[in-house]
Amino acid sequence: MTDQLLNERELDFLLYELLDTTALLQRPRYAEHDRAVFDATLQTARGIAAEYFAPHNQKGDQQEPTFDGEKVRLIPETRRAWNAFAEAGFLAAHHDCADGGLQLPEVILRASMAYFNAANIATVAYSFLTIGAANLVKSFADDSLRQRFLPAMLDGRFSGTMALTEPGQGSALGDLRTSARPAADGSYRLFGQKMFISGGDHDLTENIVHMVLARIESAPAGTRGISLFLVPKFLADRTRNDVALAGLLHKMGYRNTTSTVLNFGERDGAVGYLVGEPNKGLAYMFQMMNEARIGVALGASVLAYQSFIHALDYARERPQGRLPGAKDPLVPQVRIVEHVDVRRMLLQQKVYAEGSLALCLYASSLFEDAHTAESADERQAAADLLDLLIPMVKSYPSRYGVIASDIGIQVLGGSGYIREYPLEQYYRDNRLNPIHEGTEGIHGLDLLGRKLDQRDGAGYRQFLALVRTSIDAARDDATCAPLAHALGAALKLLEQATAALREQVAADANLGLANATAYLDLFGRVLVGWLWLRMALIASRALQTGATGGEADFYRGKLQAARYFMDWELAPIEAQARLLINGNRLSHDMQDRWF
C-alpha cells in the first residue's frame, strides 16, 4: 500500500505550466520571495503532513473524539499535528510579514494545504477553521479585539470556529434565532443553540474563538438583522464563558473533527463581542465565502486524488484474470491495470481528480489576482470571474470528487470495501464535501439566480471570451483541434442554455430556476473541459518540443485524459442542455402527494 501524498510532478504542472505562479514574484507584495521559497514552502508542508498528519489518519477515524460530559478527548496525535502546523507558520502564512505572517501567495498556500488534506483532512480541519476565523477577526474586528485574539490565533494558542448553523436552520441563514442582548460594558450576552459546529470543542488549544452569527434583540427579521460576534470559550479571567457543549454528533467520516451542538447562554448569557457593525454579520461572512468554498473544494479534490493514487497503486500490483481471448489457465494472470475496464475507471478518476485540482488552484489564482493584481481593472475582472465561477468551483470537485472516491472503492473490489484499506475512509470523508459550504441545490440557485447577471454579466462575458481564446489557440494544434472542436460545441450549448434560462427565470422565477442544479452541472463540465483543453495544449506542445521518457508519458497521460473528458464527460451534456433549453417542468410540476 502506497503512502504517497499527491504527486509533485502534477502540482508542478498545475502551478508552473497551467498557471503562471512565478509571475507573482513581480508583484510588490511578493518581491522578497523567489521560486525557491515557494518550493520550500511546499516541501515543508509535505514533510509535516507526512510526519505528523498521515500516520494517524486511520486511527483518528477509528477512535473518534469522545465526550464524557466534562471534557472532549482526541487522540494525542491530533495535538502534535496542530502544533507542528502552527510552529511551521502555516496558520499565519498568508498574513503580512509585519503581522508575523509569511506573506505567501494564496495559490502556494492552497497547494500546501493540499498536502495536509491528503494526509489527514479531519485533523487539519481545526487549522482550516482557525485560519477562516482569524481572517474574519483580522478583516472586521476593531483594533482592541484584534489585538486580544488575533496573535494567539495566528501562532496556534487559540483555535477558531464558524458558528452559523442552528437546529432549526441550515441553508436558510436568515432564519437563525440565536439572540444577542447588549450588556452595560459594551459587550453582548448570547442565547441560543448552534449545531454542526466543527471543532466546537476539543482539548487542542488554550482557548477556542467562536465566530457566531446572532440577532441583536430588536434587529430586523431575516438576513438583514444578523450580526457577527466573537465568543471565546474562556474569558479573560480564564473562567468558562457560558458556552456549553450539549453533545457531539457522530459523522460518517471526517471523524477526528469534532462536530458539536453548542448551547450559548444556559445561565446568564454567553459573553460575546460584536465584530464590525451591527446587522452586517452575513455580509462579513459572505466576504469570506469564496475562500471557504475553494477550501472545501480543494479538500474534495485532494481526497479524490488520494483515491486515484491508491486505486492506481493497487491496480498495478494486483494480479487477477487474463485478457479476453487469452484464457489459458497456465499463463500467468495479468495485473488488473491491464484490463481495459480498470483503466476506464482510473481514467475517470484521473479526469475528476486532476480536473478538480486544476480548478481549485485556478480559482486560487483568481483570488490572488483579485487582491494583488497590479491595476484596479485587473483586480475587478478577477473578482468578477471568481464570483461567477465559485458555484462550480465548490460543486464540481465536491460532486465528482466523491465519485472518484467511490470508483476507488470499486477498483479494489472487496478490498475497497473494508477498513483494512484506506479507500472506504476516503469516500466517507469526502462525502461531507457536497454538503457543507452550500449544496449543489444552493449553488445552482446562486449561479442562475444571482451570479450570472452580477455586475451586468461581466464575469460571464469574460468567461466566454477566455474559453474562446483557448479554443482558437488549440485549433491550430493538430493534436488538440478535435478537443477544441468538442469544447466549442459544448460552449455553444452552454450559451444557448444560458440564454433560454435567463428568459425562463424572468418569466417565472420558481419555474425558471427549477433545473438550476442541472445547469450548474452543465456549466461545471464546460469549465473543467476548458481546463482540460488548456492542459492538453500544454502537453501537446511539450511533446512537440521533445519531451521524452517519463516526461513524455506524463504529457501523453494528460492528452489521453483530456480526450476522455471530451468524449465521455462533455459530449453527454447535449441531452441535458436540450432539457434546459426546453424548460423541462417535471420536477417543478411534481406534487408532494404523488410520491
Added chain:
Amino acid sequence: MTDQLLNERELDFLLYELLDTTALLQRPRYAEHDRAVFDATLQTARGIAAEYFAPHNQKGDQQEPTFDGEKVRLIPETRRAWNAFAEAGFLAAHHDCADGGLQLPEVILRASMAYFNAANIATVAYSFLTIGAANLVKSFADDSLRQRFLPAMLDGRFSGTMALTEPGQGSALGDLRTSARPAADGSYRLFGQKMFISGGDHDLTENIVHMVLARIESAPAGTRGISLFLVPKFLADRTRNDVALAGLLHKMGYRNTTSTVLNFGERDGAVGYLVGEPNKGLAYMFQMMNEARIGVALGASVLAYQSFIHALDYARERPQGRLPGAKDPLVPQVRIVEHVDVRRMLLQQKVYAEGSLALCLYASSLFEDAHTAESADERQAAADLLDLLIPMVKSYPSRYGVIASDIGIQVLGGSGYIREYPLEQYYRDNRLNPIHEGTEGIHGLDLLGRKLDQRDGAGYRQFLALVRTSIDAARDDATCAPLAHALGAALKLLEQATAALREQVAADANLGLANATAYLDLFGRVLVGWLWLRMALIASRALQTGATGGEADFYRGKLQAARYFMDWELAPIEAQARLLINGNRLSHDMQDRWF
C-alpha cells in the same frame, strides 16, 4: 423519523398490476394456494421484519461482530431474528411441501425477502446465504449428504456459506488454489485459505455448512478443474473440523454480517464431502448464480427504497427557506419538499428505487416461469430471457440503488451525514452491492462477450420483441405516446450499438469489449425504461377508468416518474451510444505508464 418498511401499495402494484402473480395459482405446483396465502406470507414477513430485524439494524452496525481468538460474538438480537425467520418457515419456503417447505413461488418469496432486507440487510444475510447453500445441497449432493445436512439447513439448526474467494483471486475463480486430497473413506481433506466469506463464523447455529470450491489434486488447471465440497464446521462426532477462523474483516457497512478469512487444513486437512461430480463445481455454482444475483440486486433496490422513504419523510417534515420570489422573512418557512430541487432528488430516487424493485421482481417472475411454466418452450423462453437480462438485473439496481442511497444523504444534508439518522448506514450497506456477485466490469463482459449471443441470440430477440409490443400498446394511449416514442428511440440506439459492438468484438475481442461496461449501462437503462413505460401505461389506464383520491395520486406519481426517467435518464444514452457505435478506443489505448 419513520419506521416504515417498503410500501405495501407499491408491492401490490408490482406483484398484481405490473406482474400477473395470481396467474401462478393456475399452475399445478401452486394449485393448493390462493391470493390470501400470498398476502399472508407477505404480512408474516413484514411482521417478523419489523419485530425481530428492524430494531437492531443500527445496533448491529455500531456493535459489529468481534472475535476474541476463540469465539465470534454477535449481538444477541441476531440470533432471535435468525430463529424467528427459521420458525416462520422462510428458510424452506420455496421447497416442496413434501420436503417440509411451503412450496411458495419465487416472486412472493422475493417480495417477502424485501421486507427483511428493508429491516436489516446485515442480519438477514445469514439466512440468504443459508438458503443458497441449501439449494446447492438439494440440487447436487447425493442422497446421503442431503439427508445428513439439508433438514437442519431448512429448519435453522445449521447455517450455510459460499466459500469461493481466496486472497489470490476474486473475480477470476479459475485461479483458485484451495486443494482437496482424496481420503480413504471417500471424503476429502481440504487445504487452503478463503477470504471475504460472509457468515463464515458466528454463534447463531449448531453447525455451519461451508460450500467450498476447491481443486482436487491433479485436476485440470483453470475453471474446468474446480469441484464443490461440503465442509462442515463441526464433524458428525461434534468435534471441530480443521476449519479455523483466521480473522474477521472490517467492512464499511453490512457490519452485522461477519466477513471472514478461513483457513482450511491448518492441521491434517479439513474434512470435506464432494458434492456431485468432480470438476463440475463451477458449473453447479453458476446454476445458482441467477438466484444469487437477483437476491443481491433486490437488496440494493430495497436499500434504495428505504433511502427514498426516509428522505421523503424528512422532506415532508423539515421546514427550511422560502421559494424564489417569496423572500419575506416574516412568512413561515416552507417544508423542503416544496423546493423544486428537493423534489428533483426525490424523483431521481423514486425512478431508481421503484425501477430497480420492478426489475428484480420481474426477473423473479422469469425465474419462476423458467421452472414452472406449463410448456417446455415457455420455460426455455423464460430461461433465455433471464440469462440475457441477468447482467443488467444485477448491475442496474446495484449501481443506481447506491446513487439513490447517496441522494438520500443529500436530501437530509448535515443530518444525512451523521449516524443519528439512518441514511448514511443505508449508503454504507448498499455500497457492497456493486461489488459482490460480480462487478459491473464482469457483467459487462458477460453480457457482450457471452449472453448476447447465447442460444443464437434467442434471449435478445425475445427482449426486442417484448419492448416493441409495449411500445405499440403505449402508442395508442395519448398520455403514454410520448414515453413510447422516447423508448422507441432508445431501443433503436441499443440495436445500433449492439450491431456495431458485435462486429467490433468479432474483429478484436479486447478492443471490442473495451466499452462493455458502458454498453451494460445503456442496456440497463433501456430495460428499466421499458418497465417504466409498462408502469406508466397501467397508471394511465387506471386514471382513465376512474381512480380517485390517494389511488389517483399514486398513479400520477408513477406517470410523472416515468416521464422523468425518459427525459433525464434515457435521453442521455444518445451520447453513450454514439461512442459505442464508433468504437471509442480511449480506455483501450490508455497506457499504464501514462497515469
